[in-house]
Amino acid sequence: MYRVRGYVCLLYFCVIIAHANEQQQQQEKLQQDCGCGKNLNRQSGDNKLDEGSCPVKSNAEDYDELDDEIVKPIHKAVLTANMAEIKAGVYHIGTDQPFFVNDGEGPRRAVDIDGFFMDKYEVSNANFEEFVKATGHKTEAEVFGDSFVFEGLLSEKTKSTIDQAVAAAPWWLPVKGASWRNPEGLDSSIEDRMDHAVIHVSWNDAVAYCKWMGKRLPTEAEWEVACRGGLKDRLYPWGNKLTPNDEHRTNIWQGEFPTNNTEEDGFFGTSPVTHFPPNGYDIYNIVGNVWEWTSDWWQPSHDVGTLKNPKGAVSGKDKVKKGGSYLCHHSYCYRYRCASRSQNTPDTSAGNLGFRCAVSA
Numbered sequence: 453m454y455r456v457r458g459y460v461c462l463l464y465f466c467v468i469i470a471h472a473n474e475q476q477q478q479q480e481k482l483q484q485d486c487g488c489g490k491n492l493n494r495q496s497g498d499n500k501l502d503e504g505s506c507p508v509k510s511n512a513e514d515y516d517e518l519d520d521e522i523v524k525p526i527h528k529a530v531l532t533a534n535m536a537e538i539k540a541g542v543y544h545i546g547t548d549q550p551f552f553v554n555d556g557e558g559p560r561r562a563v564d565i566d567g568f569f570m571d572k573y574e575v576s577n578a579n580f581e582e583f584v585k586a587t588g589h590k591t592e593a594e595v596f597g598d599s600f601v602f603e604g605l606l607s608e609k610t611k612s613t614i615d616q617a618v619a620a621a622p623w624w625l626p627v628k629g630a631s632w633r634n635p636e637g638l639d640s641s642i643e644d645r646m647d648h649a650v651i652h653v654s655w656n657d658a659v660a661y662c663k664w665m666g667k668r669l670p671t672e673a674e675w676e677v678a679c680r681g682g683l684k685d686r687l688y689p690w691g692n693k694l695t696p697n698d699e700h701r702t703n704i705w706q707g708e709f710p711t712n713n714t715e716e717d718g719f720f721g722t723s724p725v726t727h728f729p730p731n732g733y734d735i736y737n738i739v740g741n742v743w744e745w746t747s748d749w750w751q752p753s754h755d756v757g758t759l760k761n762p763k764g765a766v767s768g769k770d771k772v773k774k775g776g777s778y779l780c781h782h783s784y785c786y787r788y789r790c791a792s793r794s795q796n797t798p799d800t801s802a803g804n805l806g807f808r809c810a811v812s813a
């Protein structure tokens with residue numbers, strides 16, 4: 453295309469056109485990935501597992517058989533020790549000033565929610581290790597043999613072995629051996645970050661963990677009520693100002709995405725789940741640090757009227773994730789707001805996607 457234009461114009465002019473096109477392409481790439489990794493899905497076909505051979509599934513089924521009535525009374529006090537209690541009531545979620553309209557951030561709507569408990573912290577590597585030691589659970593990333601990692605976190609050695617990038621988001625690379633234990637591939641470990649949020653867990657892995665804990669994933673509505681921390685219609689869990697008194701309240705990207713992370717908040721990648729101040733419900737990092745799976749199937753539009761314990765679409769292809777991650781930046785993925793949302797297939801894992809659990813009161 454540039455060559456054809458080159459024949460009919462002066463060299464200088466052509467260079468400008470080519471440059472403008474590159475910028476436009478870069479801009480389009482950024483916009484296409486505006487789900488902050490929503491394109492990072494396992495391609496069905498390539499990685500399809502036989503029914504029954506998936507350890508995730510069989511684990512999940514085992515735990516289905518646990519009797520709630522027996523498990524809960526024994527564990528409830530212990531279970532909710534590091535959880536915030538959120539009272540039953542009518543709350544508002546969504547926004548009438550959506551930033552990403554097509555994501556279904558709007559409209560603002562009322563939800564009538566039963567009381568529930570929400571984990572104060574994202575599930576950490578130490579938490580997840582306990583689960584794996586007790587159950588032998590193998591994550592889908594481990595079963596499939598790879599997961600998506602942000603290029604800037606990889607060693608030169610690992611990078612040199614990869615030539616396939618995600619077209620719409622070239623800073624994401626599929627890395628062999630990347631999993632919760634080896635977040636940047638086999639030459640990395642979690643040894644010095646046991647208190648960081650666990651990553652490379654699929655929705656199925658997250659469900660298995662929460663079930664083992666006697667908990668469950670939060671619905672999107674519960675997650676967003678928890679995010680708002682008792683405040684009404686604010687952008688962030690703490691208010692409308694991103695860095696009140698110039699203090700960072702969570703772990704996102706500062707500087708130029710994706711080339712220059714100035715790490716003003718102290719972290720390039722994940723951070724400890726207890727770092728940064730909590731919101732009004734004593735919940736930490738509900739936006740930023742890592743994206744968090746919810747139980748809802750994705751749908752871009754919402755029913756209105758006061759919804760009683762809404763649970764999302766009846767079925768679908770993708771699950772809803774909330775809160776954004778350490779890779780989010782205003783220019784690229786302004787999704788570290790309570791109303792923002794994105795999606796991935798339930799078998800997808802990535803280096804910025806984790807979770808926390810909930811339990812009904």
Ligand SMILES: *[C@@H]1O[C@H](CO)[C@@H](O)[C@H](O)[C@H]1NC(C)=O
Binds near residue numbers: 707712714
């Ligand atoms: C990254 O951005 C900061 C702040 O704008 C700037 O001071 C620094 O020189 C940049 N670094 C690189 C390598 O471009």
Ligand SMILES: [Ca+2]
Binds near residue numbers: 705716719720
């Ligand atoms: Ca950061």
Ligand SMILES: [Ca+2]
Binds near residue numbers: 742743
């Ligand atoms: Ca988070």
Ligand SMILES: [Cu+2]
Binds near residue numbers: 487488776787
């Ligand atoms: Cu993001």
